[in-house]
Amino acid sequence: MEKAKCVIIGSGPAGYTAAIYVARANLQPVLYQGPQPGGQLMITPTIENYPGFADAIDPFTLLNAMCEQAKKYGADIREGIVKEVKFEKNNNLITIDDGSQITAQCVIIATGASAKFLGLPSEKQFMGKGVSACATCDGFFFRGKTVAVVGGGDTACEEALYLANLCPKVYMIVRKPFLRASQILQDRVKNNPNITILFEHVTQEIVGNEKVEGVKLLYQNEKMVDLPIDGLFIAIGHHPNTQMFGSQLPLDADGYFIKEKLDKANGIFVAGDCSEPHYKQAVIAAGEGCKSALDAIEFLKQ
Numbered sequence: 001m002e003k004a005k006c007v008i009i010g011s012g013p014a015g016y017t018a019a020i021y022v023a024r025a026n027l028q029p030v031l032y033q034g035p036q037p038g039g040q041l042m043i044t045p046t047i048e049n050y051p052g053f054a055d056a057i058d059p060f061t062l063l064n065a066m067c068e069q070a071k072k073y074g075a076d077i078r079e080g081i082v083k084e085v086k087f088e089k090n091n092n093l094i095t096i097d098d099g100s101q102i103t104a105q106c107v108i109i110a111t112g113a114s115a116k117f118l119g120l121p122s123e124k125q126f127m128g129k130g131v132s133a134c135a136t137c138d139g140f141f142f143r144g145k146t147v148a149v150v151g152g153g154d155t156a157c158e159e160a161l162y163l164a165n166l167c168p169k170v171y172m173i174v175r176k177p178f179l180r181a182s183q184i185l186q187d188r189v190k191n192n193p194n195i196t197i198l199f200e201h202v203t204q205e206i207v208g209n210e211k212v213e214g215v216k217l218l219y220q221n222e223k224m225v226d227l228p229i230d231g232l233f234i235a236i237g238h239h240p241n242t243q244m245f246g247s248q249l250p251l252d253a254d255g256y257f258i259k260e261k262l263d264k265a266n267g268i269f270v271a272g273d274c275s276e277p278h279y280k281q282a283v284i285a286a287g288e289g290c291k292s293a294l295d296a297i298e299f300l301k302q
């Protein structure tokens, strides 16, 4: 059985930063990239608020640079999805989706978060036929068409702005009478002539035959509105990717790791969006990755 001192699960800013630090301590971490190498950030159109880049940087360039930096210092970056971890002090058993196994003295979990969906039956029916959770991935297919974005946070605003470069009409469907997004993004969407914000509208149903043709919205809890659209982008937040660990590690009601309840002496560390319900920022995730690595280095020294 292959043995490692430290296995890192996840390849967003948290995982890669942890890998850089553990590798620079000469502890040869093994990092499994998971289903989406680079993590959630890879589906964002552009990054404007990661310190150090006066001009916006694209996610591939940033995450690839982090990956190469980790490799340069000796991190073993592997494709592969961790399927199971059996936690046992100094001998954690990790199973990968190709069936291989590895043991690790300590584990850093940086599995991030995944997009939430509305939960409507029609959402599943039209997935890939006009319903999407990623404007950067799928926006191109809707060039020149009418689309809508559900949500009023930073993600929804970024998606709407991205789509407004491709589509003459972009609706934002927002359930509250205000946006939750940061002010700079709110100003941009409000000033974009291609974007119309529909406040206090709740998506009830997605309609169409072969593909999306419209949505039924409930306005102010009383009036039904039919909105003809060609595509619907869901941007209503994320849930942490922690389901695999629930029975073994402490999670809160929303599924986030409760860091305070993890005993550092056991050699299990968590970092990034999987343990951060509020400050979901790349720079925070990177900082958390650093902290988890310093704790892991300390653990391995003992």
Ligand code: NDP
Binding pocket: 048, 049, 118, 150, 151, 152, 153, 154, 155, 156, 158, 175, 176, 179, 180, 235, 236, 237, 238, 278, 279, 280, 281
């Ligand atoms: P948020 O949780 O911030 O926002 C989710 C939005 O979706 C809210 O408007 C919420 O409405 C709405 N919503 C939630 N559930 C539903 C539902 N069932 N039906 C309709 N609307 C719903 O998620 P984001 O993904 O936007 O952002 C997550 C985190 O990532 C935030 O901390 C954000 O700041 C950060 N981020 C930062 C970026 C940047 O700095 N450039 C870019 C993208 C994300 P309500 O307000 O009513 O709850």
